[in-house]
Amino acid sequence: MNTARVSINKDFRIGEVDPRLFGSFIEHLGRAVYGGIYEPDHPTADELGFRRDVLELIREIGVPVVRYPGGNFVSGYNWEDGVGPVAERPRRLDLAWKTTEPNLVGTNEFVAWAKCAGTEVNLAVNLGTRGIDAARDLVEYCNHPAGTYWSDLRRSHGVDQPHGVQLWCLGNEMDGPWQIGHKTAAEYGRIAAEAAKVMKWVDPSIQLVACGSSNARMATYPDWEATVLDHVYDHVEFISLHSYHGLAGDDLATFLAQSLAMDDQIETVIAACDVVKAKKRSRKQMMLSFDEWNVWYHARDRDRETMRQEPWRVAPLLTEEAYTLADAVVVGSMLISLLKHADRVKIACLAQLVNALAPIMTVTGGRAWRQTTFYPYLHASRYGRGTVLRLAIDSPSYENAEFGKVPFLEAIAIHEEESEMMTLFAVNRSLTDVLPIEVDLRGMPGYRLIEHLELADADPDATNTAERPNAVVPRARDDTSVENGVLSARLSPISWNLVRLAKAAG
Numbered sequence: 397m398n399t400a401r402v403s404i405n406k407d408f409r410i411g412e413v414d415p416r417l418f419g420s421f422i423e424h425l426g427r428a429v430y431g432g433i434y435e436p437d438h439p440t441a442d443e444l445g446f447r448r449d450v451l452e453l454i455r456e457i458g459v460p461v462v463r464y465p466g467g468n469f470v471s472g473y474n475w476e477d478g479v480g481p482v483a484e485r486p487r488r489l490d491l492a493w494k495t496t497e498p499n500l501v502g503t504n505e506f507v508a509w510a511k512c513a514g515t516e517v518n519l520a521v522n523l524g525t526r527g528i529d530a531a532r533d534l535v536e537y538c539n540h541p542a543g544t545y546w547s548d549l550r551r552s553h554g555v556d557q558p559h560g561v562q563l564w565c566l567g568n569e570m571d572g573p574w575q576i577g578h579k580t581a582a583e584y585g586r587i588a589a590e591a592a593k594v595m596k597w598v599d600p601s602i603q604l605v606a607c608g609s610s611n612a613r614m615a616t617y618p619d620w621e622a623t624v625l626d627h628v629y630d631h632v633e634f635i636s637l638h639s640y641h642g643l644a645g646d647d648l649a650t651f652l653a654q655s656l657a658m659d660d661q662i663e664t665v666i667a668a669c670d671v672v673k674a675k676k677r678s679r680k681q682m683m684l685s686f687d688e689w690n691v692w693y694h695a696r697d698r699d700r701e702t703m704r705q706e707p708w709r710v711a712p713l714l715t716e717e718a719y720t721l722a723d724a725v726v727v728g729s730m731l732i733s734l735l736k737h738a739d740r741v742k743i744a745c746l747a748q749l750v751n752a753l754a755p756i757m758t759v760t761g762g763r764a765w766r767q768t769t770f771y772p773y774l775h776a777s778r779y780g781r782g783t784v785l786r787l788a789i790d791s792p793s794y795e796n797a798e799f800g801k802v803p804f805l806e807a808i809a810i811h812e813e814e815s816e817m818m819t820l821f822a823v824n825r826s827l828t829d830v831l832p833i834e835v836d837l838r839g840m841p842g843y844r845l846i847e848h849l850e851l852a853d854a855d856p857d858a859t860n861t862a863e864r865p866n867a868v869v870p871r872a873r874d875d876t877s878v879e880n881g882v883l884s885a886r887l888s889p890i891s892w893n894l895v896r897l898a899k900a901a902g
């Protein structure tokens with residue numbers, strides 16, 4: 397394999413990373429809430445019923461924001477069912493996932509949990525079966541201090557101080573026929589604009605995310621974005637993007653290139669935003685919230701069967717993906733894609749956080765453990781904060797029927813000015829070969845190597861399980877060096893890499 401050559405210069409800036417780029421998502425779906433974050437009978441449960449072992453893993457990552465309560469679930473959700481005395485809350489059919497929702501956890505419990513987890517809440521309102529009235533009531537319930545019907549109801553529920561939820565989603569995937577209350581772009585654009593208007597009248601400090609397309613394969617994409625933005629441009633700060641990628645058959649080469657589709661989706665949505673901006677002669681720049689992204693394919697068939705054969709259970713096993721090493725490398729390359737667009741993508745949510753499509757898994761009544769995908773997410777959240785630098789990359793590549801020429805190397809660098817730290821995230825997409833890289837650091841004089849960690853395995857299908865939770869973990873490489881302003885490293889086949897550098901003292 398030829399050497400991939402990279403140049404880094406701290407003056408070639410893409411943009412500042414908004415910490416919310418490393419957000420996540422918890423939906424009332426499967427065992428995400430019940431048996432995931434909430435399990436009052438678990439030996440580690442706190443006084444509110446939340447699992448402390450799960451909270452610890454979430455704090456380890458450092459998740460800045462968590463979207464809640466859906467997803468598809470929110471489009472049939474009455475938020476009023478989830479507040480007030482638990483014993484009086486109704487059990488409801490959740491038509492999105494064919495389950496029974498016991499409403500043991502609702503808005504107040506989730507906000508309390510988020511405080512313990514050290515994260516901000518991003519609440520979604522129901523624009524499927526509900527509308528502007530329920531949306532403005534929920535903002536009043538959460539954010540108005542006191543002296544009105546909804547704020548006093550919150551206080552009567554034992555929550556004296558307002559939650560101050562800053563970030564709100566205007567519905568979920570409203571372009572999808574599977575969505576409860578699915579709408580055309582014009583129908584959604586109108587209701588989203590009106591909901592946004594009154595929600596901000598209740599609390600002018602909030603920020604709003606309008607629904608973009610559910611994925612880039614929708615027939616209405618990207619006209620959906622253009623039409624919706626035409627209605628909501630002056631009322632919202634963000635448009636959402638969603639994308640899940642999977643392995644088709646055994647075509648690993650195509651799977652490993654999926655972040656190129658993410659690049660394309662981000663750039664297309666930016667173009668749609670900027671066309672509407674120009675049409676409106678607006679000075680405002682619309683930002684992107686990639687509020688659902690991940691790998692999802694292992695459990696899809698099994699889930700369809702569960703929903704068909706055993707509907708209406710509470711917290712069944714749904715969307716529990718056993719993530720492989722290859723999946724973690726794709727997640728890593730998707731994180732790089734988000735970072736490459738950090739000037740416009742300000743929020744992103746790995747979907748999801750616990751049990752459902754998750755980096756963190758639990759056994760009900762038992763242990764919690766880290767999936768393979770935990771590690772790229774942890775590294776990016778911990779070391780991916782600062783200024784993203786534009787790299788000049790000259791990498792050997794392979795031909796792929798779907799993507800054309802695909803570089804083996806995917807990489808990005810982040811510079812933390814104050815602490816004078818530099819982080820390089822890199823993926824080797826080769827199925828078989830070590831990829832040697834040489835990084836010209838002359839644009840960043842005086843930097844020395846701290847560590848090179850790689851996530852790799854001889855078996856691309858290797859997973860972590862409850863029984864073998866540490867089968868796939870990052871390991872230090874000892875053959876990486878910095879000499880005469882050049883970083884030399886070798887990247888294992890199908891690997892995720894974290895290389896950290898610091899300015900040498902003196």
Ligand code: AHR
Pocket residue numbers: 423466467468469568569610688747748753
């Ligand atoms: O994250 C799982 C589901 O994927 C969400 O409920 C929905 O928004 C998307 O289709």
